[in-house]
Amino acid sequence: MSSAPHKPLGFAGLIGMAPWALLGASLLAIASAALSLAPFYVLYRMALAIFAPVPDTEAIRHLALLAVAAIALRWLMMAASHALAHLGAFSVLFQLRLRLARQLARVPMDFFARHGSGSLRKTVVDDTGAMEGFLAHMLPDVVASLTVPLAALALMAAMDWRLTLAALAPLPVAVLLQAVLLRDSGERMREWHGLQAGIATQIVEFLRGMPVVKVFGLSAQSFGRLDDAIQGAVRWVDRYSAGSAGGWAMFMALLSANLVVVAPLGAWLHARGQVDAATLVLFLLVAPLVLQPLLRLTFAFGEQARRAEALRRIGEVLAAPVLRDVPGAQAPALAVPHGIAFDNVEFAYGDGVGEAQALQGISFEAPAGRVTALVGPSGAGKSTVARLLPRLHEVSGGAVRVAGRDVRQWPQAALLSRMAIVFQEVHLFHGTVRDNLRMARPGASDEELVAAATTARAHDFIVRLPQGYDTPIGERGARLSGGERQRLSIARALLKDAPIVLLDEAMAHADAENELLIQQALDVACQGRTVLVIAHRLHTVRQAAHIVVLDQGRIAGQGRHEELLAGCALYRQLWRDHEDARDWTLGSELGGAP
Known part of the structure; x- marks a missing residue:
C-alpha cells in the first residue's frame, strides 16, 4: 500500500480543472464591472453639458443613448459570465466527485472505519457541492468586486486627489477591525465543520437504526448522540453570534460611511470654487462604490474560510494511501490451480501505531479445488x-498468496475477478433483480442469469415477484426477505463463475427452510472451486477438507474435523457448545413452565 502522487488541492487547482470556462467567466465579470462605472461618467459629462453657459442638448441626447448601451452591454456580459462560470463549476464538480469515487474504490477498508460513512458522505456530497458556490458565484463576484473599487479609484483620482483620499478615510479603521474579527477564524471553521460531520454521522446512524427507534418510541431528541450533536452546533452558533455581532455591525457601518467625509469636504471645496458642480456630483455617486464592494469581499472571504476547510477534507481523501498495483504485474493463467496460502500474516487496524494486533502469525494453506473453513469464537479474527x-x-506483515503469488503482486482488478464473495451482510443496490445480478458480469445473457438464479434456488421466488427479474427490490433489497437476499447474493456469485469462492457467514441469518436452500446452492457453487468459508454453525463445515481454528487473532489448531476433536481443546468446546445449542429449547431452560 502506498500513497498516490498527489499535490495539495487548492482553489487554483479547482480552476485548473476547467480553466477556459472559469477564466473566461472572470474576464467577462471584470469587463462587466468596469462598464458599471460608465453610466456615472456619462452623468458627469451630461452635468458638464447642462451646466455649460450654453447647454448642448444634442450632446446630452447622445450621452443618454451611450449610457443605455453601456448598461445593456454590462448586463449581457454579466449573463455570459455567470453562464460560463456555471458550466465550468459543474464540470469541476463532475471531475472532483469522479476522482473521489475512484479514490474510495482503491483505499483499504480500514479507511472507512476510521472516517465513518456520515463524514465521507459529507465530503463527497456537501463539501464538493460547496465548491459550486465558489466557482459559479463567488469567483465572478470577487473579481467584479475587486474591479469596481480599483476602477472607481482611478476615475476619482483623475478628477480630484483630495476627495479621493477622503473617500478612503474609513478604510484603515475598517481593515483593523476586520483583522480583529477574523482572528482564529481557521480554528473556528474547523470546529464548525467537525460539528457538521458529527451531525451527518449521527443522522446516518439514526436513519439506519429506525426500526429500533420506532420500537422503543425514540425521537431525534431522545436519540442522545444526535440530539447532543445538534445542540452542540446550536450552542456554537449562539457563542459565535454573540461575540461578533457588534463588531460586524461597526465594520459594515464604516464601509458605508465615506460620504460622511466626502460630502462636507466636497461642499466646502465647491464653495471655494476649487471643485465644480459636475465633479461634486460624480464624487457623491462614485465614492460609495470604493468601499461598499469590500463588504461583499469580506463575506466572500468568510465563506472561503469555510470552503477551505471543506477543500482540506477533500484533499485528505484524495491523498489517502491506496492499494496500488505493481508496475507490469500480470495475473497467472486461469488454468493454474488457485490455492490459497497465509504465510506468517500479521495485521493491525488503523496505522498499527498503538493498535492491538488483530492477527498474529497466521499460517495455513487452503488447497485448490477444496473447502477450507475458518471457525472460532466471535472476535477471533475470522472475517479479518x-x-x-x-x-x-x-497485511502488516507476512504474505497472503493466491496461485503461489503474493496478492500484492497481482493486478487488483485481476485478483478480484478471480473471486466470488458472499458476505454475511448482503449488499444489494437500489435497482431491479436483473441489475443486481449483472453486477457480477455485466455482459451476461438472460439465459445465464436464469441458470445462476436456478442453481442458487432463487429463480422460483424471483418469477413470483410482480415484474420477475425486472422487479425493483428497493434500497438494500428492502422488499426481499433475508433468505431471498442471501440466495440472490449467491446467484450473483455463481454468475461471476470465479475459481475462488469466499463465504463469510453466508447462513448466519437464515431460518431452517432457507438454510437448506442456501446449503444446496452453496454445494453447487463450491464444486471444483477453491472455497474459504467462515462458519459458526459447525455442522455445515464438518466435511471440509481443512478447518482452521482461530482464537484472539492466533491459530489454535488446524486439520480435519476428527483430528481437531482429538487434538484441539478449543474446537472440542466449540463443537460441544454447537451440539448443545442445536438441542436447546426454551422449555428446557425454564423447567417446562408454561
Whole structure:
C-alpha cells in the first residue's frame, strides 16, 4: 500500500480543472464591472453639458443613448459570465466527485472505519457541492468586486486627489477591525465543520437504526448522540453570534460611511470654487462604490474560510494511501490451480501505531479445488482473515498468496475477478433483480442469469415477484426477505463463475427452510472451486477438507474435523457448545413452565 502522487488541492487547482470556462467567466465579470462605472461618467459629462453657459442638448441626447448601451452591454456580459462560470463549476464538480469515487474504490477498508460513512458522505456530497458556490458565484463576484473599487479609484483620482483620499478615510479603521474579527477564524471553521460531520454521522446512524427507534418510541431528541450533536452546533452558533455581532455591525457601518467625509469636504471645496458642480456630483455617486464592494469581499472571504476547510477534507481523501498495483504485474493463467496460502500474516487496524494486533502469525494453506473453513469464537479474527484475501485490508506483515503469488503482486482488478464473495451482510443496490445480478458480469445473457438464479434456488421466488427479474427490490433489497437476499447474493456469485469462492457467514441469518436452500446452492457453487468459508454453525463445515481454528487473532489448531476433536481443546468446546445449542429449547431452560 502506498500513497498516490498527489499535490495539495487548492482553489487554483479547482480552476485548473476547467480553466477556459472559469477564466473566461472572470474576464467577462471584470469587463462587466468596469462598464458599471460608465453610466456615472456619462452623468458627469451630461452635468458638464447642462451646466455649460450654453447647454448642448444634442450632446446630452447622445450621452443618454451611450449610457443605455453601456448598461445593456454590462448586463449581457454579466449573463455570459455567470453562464460560463456555471458550466465550468459543474464540470469541476463532475471531475472532483469522479476522482473521489475512484479514490474510495482503491483505499483499504480500514479507511472507512476510521472516517465513518456520515463524514465521507459529507465530503463527497456537501463539501464538493460547496465548491459550486465558489466557482459559479463567488469567483465572478470577487473579481467584479475587486474591479469596481480599483476602477472607481482611478476615475476619482483623475478628477480630484483630495476627495479621493477622503473617500478612503474609513478604510484603515475598517481593515483593523476586520483583522480583529477574523482572528482564529481557521480554528473556528474547523470546529464548525467537525460539528457538521458529527451531525451527518449521527443522522446516518439514526436513519439506519429506525426500526429500533420506532420500537422503543425514540425521537431525534431522545436519540442522545444526535440530539447532543445538534445542540452542540446550536450552542456554537449562539457563542459565535454573540461575540461578533457588534463588531460586524461597526465594520459594515464604516464601509458605508465615506460620504460622511466626502460630502462636507466636497461642499466646502465647491464653495471655494476649487471643485465644480459636475465633479461634486460624480464624487457623491462614485465614492460609495470604493468601499461598499469590500463588504461583499469580506463575506466572500468568510465563506472561503469555510470552503477551505471543506477543500482540506477533500484533499485528505484524495491523498489517502491506496492499494496500488505493481508496475507490469500480470495475473497467472486461469488454468493454474488457485490455492490459497497465509504465510506468517500479521495485521493491525488503523496505522498499527498503538493498535492491538488483530492477527498474529497466521499460517495455513487452503488447497485448490477444496473447502477450507475458518471457525472460532466471535472476535477471533475470522472475517479479518477473509478480508485480507481480496485486499480489502492490507497485511502488516507476512504474505497472503493466491496461485503461489503474493496478492500484492497481482493486478487488483485481476485478483478480484478471480473471486466470488458472499458476505454475511448482503449488499444489494437500489435497482431491479436483473441489475443486481449483472453486477457480477455485466455482459451476461438472460439465459445465464436464469441458470445462476436456478442453481442458487432463487429463480422460483424471483418469477413470483410482480415484474420477475425486472422487479425493483428497493434500497438494500428492502422488499426481499433475508433468505431471498442471501440466495440472490449467491446467484450473483455463481454468475461471476470465479475459481475462488469466499463465504463469510453466508447462513448466519437464515431460518431452517432457507438454510437448506442456501446449503444446496452453496454445494453447487463450491464444486471444483477453491472455497474459504467462515462458519459458526459447525455442522455445515464438518466435511471440509481443512478447518482452521482461530482464537484472539492466533491459530489454535488446524486439520480435519476428527483430528481437531482429538487434538484441539478449543474446537472440542466449540463443537460441544454447537451440539448443545442445536438441542436447546426454551422449555428446557425454564423447567417446562408454561
